[in-house]
Amino acid sequence: MNKSEMLICNVHGISEFSLSGIKIQRWKCKKCMYDSSKNYLYELKIKCILYKGGKCERCGYDKCVRSMHFHHVDPSLKEFSISDRNPNTNKKGTKKWESVRSELNKCILLCSNCHFEIHEELDKKAEKNNLGLHRQRLHLLNQHILKGRKTAKEIFDSL
Numbered sequence: 250m251n252k253s254e255m256l257i258c259n260v261h262g263i264s265e266f267s268l269s270g271i272k273i274q275r276w277k278c279k280k281c282m283y284d285s286s287k288n289y290l291y292e293l294k295i296k297c298i299l300y301k302g303g304k305c306e307r308c309g310y311d312k313c314v315r316s317m318h319f320h321h322v323d324p325s326l327k328e329f330s331i332s333d334r335n336p337n338t339n340k341k342g343t344k345k346w347e348s349v350r351s352e353l354n355k356c357i358l359l360c361s362n363c364h365f366e367i368h369e370e371l372d373k374k375a376e377k378n379n380l381g382l383h384r385q386r387l388h389l390l391n392q393h394i395l396k397g398r399k400t401a402k403e404i405f406d407s408l
Contacts, residue, residue, distance in 0.1 A: 253279075290332070297331060297349065301358035310360035318364040319356040326355050380408065 256266040258278040266276045295314060304311035321327045331352060359367065382390070393399050 293349070294331075296346075297353055298358060300350065300353055301356070304358070305360040305363055306357045307359055307363040310362075316361045318359050318361055319353065320359050320364050320367060321356050323355065328352060331356070382408075 252268045254266050254276070255263060256276060256278075258264040258266070258281060261278060261280045264281075265279045267279055267282075268274050269277050269282075291314070294317075297319065298314065298317050301319070305317070310316070319331045328348075329352060331349065380387075390404050394401050394404065
């Protein structure tokens with residue numbers, strides 16, 4: 250369990266510190282650790298954006314780093330989100346570039362507007378595929394299939 254104390258930080262003044270470290274434990278300011286993590290992730294995002302070409306692949310937008318998103322073309326191949334803090338980390342808690350790069354190769358770089366437009370299109374396609382059955386009716390139909398009265402194909406064809 251991490252022990253914490255209110256101590257004085259050179260940057261933040263009176264702040265909460267926690268005892269951390271694997272081999273050698275030392276007191277670290279929690280606000281400084283947060284700032285360090287935030288800066289690391291921002292730099293990683295810039296590196297990822299530059300790796301993918303630096304601009305939206307749909308419209309060419311390149312003004313704001315925060316508005317750039319990585320969209321997985323095939324979600325079934327997704328191992329982790331680029332913005333996750335912990336997957337494929339080394340002992341220092343930083344991501345291995347090789348694993349990030351392999352995940353980036355499954356993505357396209359989009360601005361937030363284009364990214365939401367793509368998800369809107371995907372949602373509309375999913376709505377068209379929806380059978381429009383009430384959940385109770387669907388439950389009854391599935392019970393018929395499970396009990397061997399009809400096959401799923403027979404029921405589906407009758408709809």
